[in-house]
Amino acid sequence: xxxxxxxxxxxxxxxxxxxxxxxxxxxxxxxxxxxxxxxxxxxxxxxxxxxxxxxxxxxxxxxxxxxxxxxxxxxxxxxxxxxxxxxxxxxxxxxxxxxxxxxxxxxxxxxxxxxxxxxxxxxxxxxxxxxxxxxxxxxxxxxxxxxxxxxxxxxxxxxxxxxxxxxxxxxxxxxxxxxxxxxxxxxx
Numbered sequence: 001x002x003x004x005x006x007x008x009x010x011x012x013x014x015x016x017x018x019x020x021x022x023x024x025x026x027x028x029x030x031x032x033x034x035x036x037x038x039x040x041x042x043x044x045x046x047x048x049x050x051x052x053x054x055x056x057x058x059x060x061x062x063x064x065x066x067x068x069x070x071x072x073x074x075x076x077x078x079x080x081x082x083x084x085x086x087x088x089x090x091x092x093x094x095x096x097x098x099x100x101x102x103x104x105x106x107x108x109x110x111x112x113x114x115x116x117x118x119x120x121x122x123x124x125x126x127x128x129x130x131x132x133x134x135x136x137x138x139x140x141x142x143x144x145x146x147x148x149x150x151x152x153x154x155x156x157x158x159x160x161x162x163x164x165x166x167x168x169x170x171x172x173x174x175x176x177x178x179x180x181x182x183x184x185x186x187x188x
Contacts, residue, residue: 005070006070006071006073007070009066009067009069009070010066010067010070010071012066013062013063013064013065013066013067013070014063014067016059016060016062016063016066017059017060017063017064019059020055020056020057020059020060020063021056023052023055023056023059024052024053024056026052027048027049027051027052027053028049028052028053079091079092079093079119080093080119080124080159080161091158091159093117093119096117096155096158096159097115097116097117099154099158100115100117100128100130100150100151100154100155101113101114101115103150103154104130104132104147104150104151107146107150109134109135109136109138109143110132110133110134110135110143110147110170111132111133111135112131112132112133113130113131113132114130114131114132115128115129115130115151116128116129116130117155119161124161124162125161125162125163125164126155126159126161126162126163126164127163127164127165127166127167128151128155128163128165128166128167129167129169130147130151130166130167130168130169131168131169131170131171132147132168132169132170132171133170133171133172133173134170134171134172134173135173136173137172137173137174140170140172143170144168144170147166147168147170148166148168151163151166151168152166
């Protein structure tokens with residue numbers, strides 16, 4: 001989560017918590033708050049008091065949860081930056097995804113590879129989701145394990161980042177919508 005998103009979540013949560021206090025001040029007579037707000041709006045009906053308290057508690061809890069998420073959510077990045085005495089290096093997420101996709105297609109004998117990479121900047125951890133279609137109708141479990149090792153090796157080689165999790169979904173060739181066999185030229 002980037003800083004601007006965290007700021008917006010904090011702002012909306014604070015406005016919600018202020019609104020919760022305002023609602024309670026309108027419905028229930030509170031010494032300091034009610035003097036400022038319109039005293040003619042307050043009522044003595046018990047069901048309105050209970051409803052006002054419940055709504056205020058819900059809005060306040062949502063505000064507190066929003067602020068907690070904004071504070072404690074890990075930052076995600078679309079690029080990873082490395083600083084060294086020789087200079088700075090920045091590697092973008094789409095470039096790494098393309099390199100991983102090409103490496104999987106070369107070494108894994110698969111088609112229709114999609115790679116989604118999630119980078120965490122704080123602890124430099126990556127999570128990778130891969131979907132592919134088997135070209136040669138091999139053992140899908142073994143192919144999935146091979147793709148996992150390819151991804152871990154490539155990410156470690158490219159960015160020197162630990163891979164937290166690799167999720168691989170390999171479909172058999174028969175269930176693919178785009179059917180292209182490997183290594184067979186098309187003769188027209």
